Amino acid sequence: MIFHIGASDGDTLELTITTAALLLVIVVASIIFYRKIQEATSEYEGAKGSVRNITFGFTRQVNRLQQDIAKTENEATRAKMVASEALRNSGEAKEATLKGLEAVKSLQNRVDSTESEVESIRKEVQKLALAPKQRVVVRQDVMAPIPVQQGNILSQLTETELTALKKIAELGEGTVPEIKNHIGTTREHTARMLKKLYESGFVDRSTNAMPYRYSIRKEIRDIIQQQPDQRPTL
Numbered sequence: 001m002i003f004h005i006g007a008s009d010g011d012t013l014e015l016t017i018t019t020a021a022l023l024l025v026i027v028v029a030s031i032i033f034y035r036k037i038q039e040a041t042s043e044y045e046g047a048k049g050s051v052r053n054i055t056f057g058f059t060r061q062v063n064r065l066q067q068d069i070a071k072t073e074n075e076a077t078r079a080k081m082v083a084s085e086a087l088r089n090s091g092e093a094k095e096a097t098l099k100g101l102e103a104v105k106s107l108q109n110r111v112d113s114t115e116s117e118v119e120s121i122r123k124e125v126q127k128l129a130l131a132p133k134q135r136v137v138v139r140q141d142v143m144a145p146i147p148v149q150q151g152n153i154l155s156q157l158t159e160t161e162l163t164a165l166k167k168i169a170e171l172g173e174g175t176v177p178e179i180k181n182h183i184g185t186t187r188e189h190t191a192r193m194l195k196k197l198y199e200s201g202f203v204d205r206s207t208n209a210m211p212y213r214y215s216i217r218k219e220i221r222d223i224i225q226q227q228p229d230q231r232p233t234l
Contacts, residue, residue, distance in 0.1 A: 012094070022079055030072055037065050154223060156200070160185065161193055165202060165216055169224060173206075173215035 154162065160183060167182045168174055174182075180190035194214050197203045202220050206213045216224075 019079070026072060026075070026079065030069060034069065037069070153202075153220075157202075161197060164190075164193060165197065165220060166224060168203060168214055168216045169221050173213050175211040175213055177211065179214070 157165070163183050164179055167179060171178070171182075176187060176191045176194060179194065180187055183190070185193070194203065194205075198205045198214065201217070203214045203216050206215070
């Protein structure tokens with residue numbers, strides 16, 4: 001971005017020249033008026049004795065000339081004040097203009113920096129879009145149970161626990177609320193019982209969703225099917 005600075009300097013120079021010319025004209029006019037008054041006063045003094053009849057009119061003319069000079073001097077003073085104020089304002093305007101240009105430069109730098117960052121991000125996004133997509137595989141979180149002990153393992157169970165195992169085998173799998181509805185126990189009791197069965201290795205537990213789902217192990221299902229009439233010892 002290119003910034004042009006110079007118009008304000010040209011305006012200031014033009015204003016200075018105009019003010020100087022105005023002051024020069026006022027000074028010259030004042031000198032001319034002053035000389036006319038001097039000449040008129042001299043003529044008035046020389047002809048005072050012989051031209052009494054025009055004294056009054058001449059005096060009025062002199063007074064009018066003096067008023068014109070006073071008016072001219074006042075206008076010159078005002079012109080000088082206006083010129084000084086204009087010069088001062090011109091300096092302030094120049095300073096404000098320079099500050100504004102500096103702010104514009106700073107803003108332009110920030111815009112350029114932002115454009116560079118956006119371009120960098122755009123390139124990174126393009127790289128990601130062109131990169132081969134990786135297949136996301138969701139692993140089913142199934143906790144492995146404790147190995148089943150050998151021997152008559154069903155003798156370790158209470159009647160309620162055996163009933164729960166048979167119901168899980170019948171349903172395929174079930175949650176605590178589902179099992180408790182079938183065996184008639186409270187939610188807390190059912191939860192503790194299924195946790196015990198899991199820790200003992202009788203059931204598997206899937207934790208990828210809530211509530212947890214319990215399923216009977218194949219070995220336990222086979223044992224139950226082989227001993228349909230066996231009853232646990234309470």
